[in-house]
Amino acid sequence: MSRGTTARLWLRPGLVGLHVFAVVALVFCVFMGLWQLGVYDSRQGHERADQQDVPRVALSALWGPDEPFEARLNHRPVKAEGSFAPADEQVWVSDKKLGGRSGAWLLAPLIVDGDRALLVVRGWAPAVTDPPEVPPGRISIDAVLEPGEASGSAFDPDRREIGSVRIPALTNELPYDLFSGFAISTTASSSGGLELVPPPEPGDVSWTVGLRNLAYALQWWIFGLFTVFMWWRMSAESVATARAKVA
Template identity: 60%
Template sequence: MTGKPALRSWFSPGLIGLHVFAIVAVVFCVVMGLWQAGAYDDRQHHEQADKRVVPTVAFESLWVAGDPFLTKFNHRPVTVDGEFAPADQQVWVSGKELDGRTGAWLLAPFMVDGTDDAVMVLRGWAPETGDLPDVPSGALTVDGVLEPGESADSGFDDTTRTIGSVRIPALINVMSFDLYSGFVISTDENLAAGLELVPPPQPDDVSWTVGLRNLAYALQWWVFGLFAAFMWWRMTVETARASERKVA
């Protein structure tokens, strides 16, 4: 009869060494898996830090007028030298939310030094559109974060200077100068004209595939640990049964 071996047979002198080896093997695999999982987490955190801690650069040295918006420009802190176009060239962008409230952004074209082109600067958010505020006069430097233009199509109302999205091709049609294909979210209270500053969006979340090799190694070690535990159980049962058959 081949039932379960008696518990005492699991602790026979011949199996003590097997138990010790199995415990060491399983613990080693678990620890190595945890170490690789920790390495995966570290890679994720470091990648997130690299995306969020980006040095500020001069706009003119980063982007040449006429060039397309590149991925590396996205969420990039910049300083832009130049001066604002006349206040009547500003535009309201409707349907923009801030802290759960719906209102509008105020965009102002900013003539970039050394070019004949302008970049739209987001000065701030208002609960509703209205008269266009004055713009700061003279040469100045804008501090902000660079973002790509929006793709949603929308019409422009010249009477209220209102548009439904920051769609650069649509804005070019109503400006007397060329525009860069992105815009700058100003982080300077002095340029907000009493409006609320719009917080720049955070960089995209890091892909889970960053450090994937470490994650695969962690899973591999844990599979080894499960296999070692299975082999320990199987060998112990078979050895114990063989021992009982000899006794019988």
């Protein structure tokens, strides 16, 4: 069968309508997918802006030690007031990098009220050594809240070292009612000469924000691929049937 005959079979009036419908449906699916992707990007942008515009507030007005660490607290800048626990109650957190260098964080309980304490990262050191003394008396520090970490080596009581900021494990080692998250201090005067640890940027927004819209975008594009498949199958079957009749 010649190319001209094959082309006429594909362009029969009965199939032209199917071709037009397939093109319109495919364009619609692509457009809707792009629209949902735009909504996803917009939600990411709004979340990033919301985090960057969060004002610093007093810890006592925002969160308590008996309350869970909620999403609204993540990377939240706060001003915490209290007095540091004795220096020998500080804990080193190993395997922490700063500027590509391996080292450790120094974690100190900040007693905010009675036996209630917030674990504060005072700073970073290239190696585990005798920890510096804590600032005396009641102080006020600027800090950024972070959720507790999940994995890491167990607490070593001799070296006072642990592999991550695991709040449940440290609750068993410290005589305080600990907050369910910790804070990274940005106040140099409380670091004891250690290098301050830069907290995560507020703009680090999880890709799951607006996940439903991203899923809708993928769903529309899958519909588009299904449209192409059904168009090809129906058209090919119709052309094969017409070719058999001609033959």
